[in-house]
Amino acid sequence: MADFQLRRTMLYVPGNMPSMLQNVPLFQCDAVIIDLEDAVNYAEKDAARNLVTSFLSTWKDRNKEVLVRINPLYTKWGHDDLKAILPVMPDAIRFPMCETAEMAQELDAELTKYEKANGIAEGHFKILPSIETVKSVINSYEIARASKRIYGLAFGAEDYTASMGIARTNSGEDLMHPRMQIVMAAKAAGVQAIDTVFSDVNDMDALRRETETIKRLGYTGKCLSNPRQIEIIHEVFAPKEEEVEYALKVVEAIKQANEMGTGVISLNGKMVDLPVVKRAIHTLNTAYAQGMVDAPVDEEILNGN
Amino acid sequence: MAINSVGREIPEVYNGKKIVPYGGPKSYKPDLMTATRPIKRNDSGKSKVVGGLRDAIVASGLKSGMTISTHHHLRNGDRLLNDLVKEIDALGIRDITIAASSVHIVHAELVPYIKKGVITGFECGVNGLIGELISKGELNCPITVRSHGGRARSIATGEVQIDVAFLAAPYCDEYGNFNGFFGPSACGTLGYAIPDAQYAKTVVAVTDNLVPYPALPIAIPQSMVDFVATVDTLGDPKKIVSSTTKLTRDPMGLQIAKYASMVIDATGYLKDGFSFQTGTGGISLAVAGHVRDMMRERKIKGSFGCGGITGFFVDMLEEGLFEGLFDVQCFDLKAVDSIGRNQKHQQMSANLYADPFNMGCLVNRLDCAILSATETDVNFNVNVNTESMGYLLHNTGGHCDVAAGAKVSIIVCPSIRGRLPMVRDAVTTVTTPGETVGVIITERGIAVNDHLPELKEELIRRRAPVKDIHQLRDEIYSITGAPKDVEFEDEVVGLIEYRDGTIIDTVRKVRA
Known part of the structure; x- marks a missing residue:
């Protein structure tokens, strides 16, 4: 399912705030990134780790993808973070300051080691590396291909602009190049591209414009730091009604082809390519999440089921 | 003791009056005539101004043992009730019953006069300290909490007989015509004062703004007013219309509001002719925001907005989203300004708003209403009167009236407040019976009452x-644990009256 997993909204929640953690099950985002890194002050690293571990061990009915942003492995907290967090089974690690393929491989090896030692299926823990320095932008394609666990590249603009020695602007021109490079690297590697946080939580119009832009570029999701931004991002990522109608026709055509036992799918007399089918399934699953259609599509239909 | 139909133990007699236990929201109608008052004759066209408050009390013939009333349109800015009781005390009058439309936190100044025996009863609900002290047994003063519609009913039926009504009149002439639209103490509509003007034996208009005759437009006419008294000030304007009409920014509050708008949409009533009431809280306003957006988008022309009116509703009226507004209470300056100039923004009396004993009140015409809650329970009962310590801290307002009238009444409430669960096995006090509540919404989900199966089905279909x-x-x-019940003694210190005059619950002394 990795191909079609919706990650329109990946919400950061500080790992040291019980009042926010308590509401994690209730936020309507696709994924939550519980943060042990930048949101947590040096003095509170241990306490936050305990709190997050305790929260995840008591959250029974998980209803969204759970990532934990650990501290970089080269800091004195990174390995301890992993040790504490892996037993409570996050879906993925948000891996900050990942500048090279080797850094991603180091994390991959740690995860493999833990999985083997604990009888967990290899590859269970996924990785979402943060592309947030000039160097990581340049290396983004290699990073995306560094591990099978990596399902996407996540752009981080704050550290990026700092590494460039420039100030972040609202217009977004300063981020044009890294955004393009990251989305191209992600697409080339067959993974998702996730955009950076839009930090002005009171300017919903600008958030909408920025989300529209990154959607046009090929990004399939965005990180965010305030739950109030969820709805607008979902609205932007919602497919248009004509897209949904077309996708429904495509899926209908696949079903008919499956029934007839033919591998060739045609719609209105034209052959339908596999990428078109995949996009149709993605469109319908996004539409389902948005309440536009009544049922999701099982991608098993691609295999003739 | 009798057990009423919501399972609460009710005494047979309270404060010398026989009690009818609550038996359902629409079942009770006594065989009575409406109240009467003495015929008056005034052939003089002379000024009715008698002087200040003390002169007016004397002129009204107020004596020990009588009942007085004021209205609460000046809310926490009100000076009148406090000043009035001081003057009553100074005149040596005792044993007065207060039958105001509501008593606010500002009226904590009355506490010494209760202790002194100047005030010996409340035929109305109270907000704040007085209720707390009564709950603790520190003030011995019987109290009957009534809803807005219930109070109007009790006056119209004569169950509560007001001897003298002292009505704050922000824009008043010497012959007793007045309105609340203009002047330094402008408060907009005077809806809660109308039953008093209509039924009190003697009516005194009290003004800080005497204007040349005639004071137009007339909200309460000279034909209902015996005397006019002048005072320096009726109140503090900053606290009269102080509502901060701001949408909530709390993500959980916004989620509740979003669910509420989904429910409204799913009712099927959101089409031309839609009628709607909501409160002034941040969540309620956020719901109103969603409703406005849906009405705009679908080009819906609603019929009316109702209840306490905010600038938010005024904007919707001016945008053409509603045909009119029925206003029993203005909550902000924008509402005050609007009602003074726009005929489609209509003052309504508390009787027209919510009195169940007439030929049909406004709440009967409501499609959807958003109401808040202090607590709710698994029987959909709602408490807005007592707080977590068991103290009587809030008046009912229009809560049970609106719930009974609206086709779908929607309770919005966070699931947890101060680590306490807001959906419980049983509420501490039943203000509004569950059978009149349609939906309870918290950020953790939407509970639909059994009497709305189609709405439930539709919401499930929409994956709400x-x-x-x-x-x-x-x-x-599972998060908070089961709450420990507050412990009460047997002593009944107050009654919670349902809008029809039956008793839905009692307030008992909290065990120290």
Whole structure:
């Protein structure tokens, strides 16, 4: 399912705030990134780790993808973070300051080691590396291909602009190049591209414009730091009604082809390519999440089921 | 003791009056005539101004043992009730019953006069300290809490007989015509004062703004007013219309509002002719925001907005989203300004608003209403009167009236407040019976009452987070634990009256 997993909204929640953690099950985002890194002050690293571990061990009915942003492995907290967090089974690690393929491989090896030692299926823990320095932008394609666990590249603009020695602007021109490079690297590697946080939580119009832009570029999701931004991002990522109608026709055509036992799918007399089918399934699953259609599509239909 | 139909133990007699236990929201109608008052004759065209407050009390013939009233349109800015009781005390009058439309936190100044025996009863609900002290047994003063519609009813039926009504009149002439639209103490509509003007034996208009005759437009006419008194000030304008009409920014509050708008949409009433009431809280306003957006988008022309009116509703009226507004209470300056100039923004009396004993009140015409809650329970009962310590801290307002009238009444409430669960096994006090509540919404889900199966089905079809109310309670209890009940003594210190005059619950002394 990795191909079609919706990650329109990946919400950061500080790992040291019980009042926010308590509401994690209730936020309507696709994924939550519980943060042990930048949101947590040096003095509170241990306490936050305990709190997050305790929260995840008591959250029974998980209803969204759970990532934990650990501290970089080269800091004195990174390995301890992993040790504490892996037993409570996050879906993925948000891996900050990942500048090279080797850094991603180091994390991959740690995860493999833990999985083997604990009888967990290899590859269970996924990785979402943060592309947030000039160097990581340049290396983004290699990073995306560094591990099978990596399902996407996540752009981080704050550290990026700092590494460039420039100030972040609202217009977004300063981020044009890294955004393009990251989305191209992600697409080339067959993974998702996730955009950076839009930090002005009171300017919903600008958030909408920025989300529209990154959607046009090929990004399939965005990180965010305030739950109030969820709805607008979902609205932007919602497919248009004509897209949904077309996708429904495509899926209908696949079903008919499956029934007839033919591998060739045609719609209105034209052959339908596999990428078109995949996009149709993605469109319908996004539409389902948005309440536009009544049922999701099982991608098993691609295999003739 | 009798057990009423919501399972509460009710005494047979309270404060010398026989009690009818609550037996259902629409079943009770006594065989009575409406109240009467003495015929008056005034052939003089002379000024009715008698002087200040003390002169007016004397002129009104107020004596020990009588009942007085004021209205609460000046809310926490009100000076009148406090000043009035001081003057009554100075004149040596005792044993007065207060039958105001509401008593606010500002009226904590009355406490010494209760202790002194100047005030010996409340035929109305109270907000704040007085109720707390009564709950603790520190003030011995019987109290009957009434809803807005219930109070109007009790006056119209004569169950509560007001001897003298002292009505704050922000824009008043010497012959007693007045309105609340203009002047330094402008408060907009005077809806709660109308039953008093109509039924009190003697009516005094009290003004800080005497204007040349005639004071137009007339909200309460000279034909109902005996005397006019002048005072320096009726109140503090900053606290009269102080509502901060701001949408909530709390993500959980916004989620509740979003669910509420989904519910409204799913009712099927959101089409031309839609009628709607909502409160002034941040969540309520956020719901109003969603409703406005849906009405705009679908080019819906609603029929009316109702209740306490905010600038938000005024904007919707001016945008053409509603045909009119019925206003029993203005909550902000924008509402005050609007009602003074726009005929489609209509003052309404508390009787027209919510009195169940007439030929049909406004709430009967409501499609959807958003109401808040201090607590709710698995029987959909709602408490807005007593807080977590068991103290009587809030008046009912229009809560049970609107719930009974609206086709779909929607309770919005966070699931947890101060670590306490807001959906419980049983509310501390039943203000509004569950059978009149349609939906309870918390950020953890939507519980739909059994009498709305189609709405429930539609919400499920729309994949709204519909949960059984017991499931919702369990989910909240799994976080908070089951709350320990407040311990009460047997002594009944107050009654919670349902809008029809039957008794739905009691307030008991909290065990120290």
